[in-house]
Amino acid sequence: MQLDVGRLRLLAAIAQHGSMTGAAAALSYTPSAISQQVRRLEAEVGHPVLERHPRGVVLTDAGKAIVAHVGSIERQLEALEVELDDIAGLRAGSLRLGTFPTVASSLLPLAVNRFRERHPGVRLSVLSARLELLLEHLERRRVEMALLWDYEWSRINQPELVLRQVTEDPTAVVVSRSHPLASRKAVQMAELADESWVIRGGGHPVAEVLSRTAHAAGFEPTVSFEANDYQEAQAMVAVGMGVALAPRLALANLRDDVTVLSLGADAPRRRILLASLVGRVPTPAEVAMAEILVAAADATAVRRTAER
Template identity: 35%
Template structure:
């Protein structure tokens, strides 16, 4: 009989590429991961890994087993959700990941609604970059997370994660001009490697120019203050632009950011997901009504 815990390690190895990365993500030692994978090979009766020096790759049998592992782990997730549904009302810890804008604009109201309507739930919030959400969900570090997608940027969640849409926001330029008219301005963009950075640079490329980036800032409140002081222009989403400082005039652009609720495949029937989704939608409606721009 194949051990699902070992299958999870094999799946993570197929995604992360090294035993050290798997160990780091799942808080094991590299030696423990190697031992568990060796035990899985004995259970399977076939070599699942090819080791060349420090490099480890999956054999054809290993790749086949990973494909089946996805289905096995999804079924186990569904079973756990079904068991949780037999309890009287949603209870227990609910680990929620969120990017900073959503954490600030949506989660305070969301937590208040959950406390009011479902006091048995124990929500716990962690800020996380959307690019890291899939790994955190697969590792069991989070139950649910808010992620965002931008125009010009491919989705960041993988096939082991399901999503449902929550919010679509317009992006705004922090000046009363078009994107093309801001081509010679200094630009404020997020840290390289983030989705926000990629979106801003590619939006400028689509408009036919390379932005002259002078500041890398991830916090949108700071970005708006820098723009108000005349230190550059930037792109900001609706949730971040609810109360722009004096000196900033926002111009809506035909570029969107989409916020999604993400969770492991099989978790969709968990009794905690429905009340969380309802509370998030209530919070989103309040936040967008307060921060709408024409």
């Protein structure tokens, strides 16, 4: 059984005014339109809802049951309207965001703080994972949107995703404070041909960045240490095991005994992307977070430039 809420309300109005004519006048309907709606309601219910008499109408048992519930329905609809207004106004609702470790430890905390300050009523949850798992989380609707990354030679090209570029993340060189190049602001990759290299192990993408960048500069890099994370890589650089490449966002928490050198305009850059599924209408919370992420990325880039 499917009941039309508007017809339920109309029956309650008839009961309130004591006649279909009175309800028609109150609701700006014609009496014939009211009568037609009552017949449709009776067809939906499967029972008469009114007994018609010369002096008016009387509710049947089915009609009385409907009218008894209409007040509760009205209150629930009013509560629903308030909740929907709160969601539209970012006073309620939720947002599930996917991210990856280097963004989660650099750009994202600033964005999370701003989002919570502006929209404290929205429940925000963040899930950090590697790229392949983030794509799965999006596909399985475990998150509404996710921060992803790609390089020029390995673009994300999935037609089911809508991608928005948040920022570009250039690759930089990390050297120890005692390294002969430590006083420099920038370096050319060819100048590092004789260096030993600390890389991320396990087939990490930055190892491919090193290989491609070194080959373009005319040398084969010599690897001295394979690290599990960027903090470990920094520690090995600090004690002279070699130099390292890392995305700038991976260097937000920099050790005091290492320094960062720019590779200039030729530095490989990865795109930081905000992804969602094609065909989804973004919620107000998603729109707000996207704007905050872009603003936070711009602020991070300005601060990084000022520190050079």
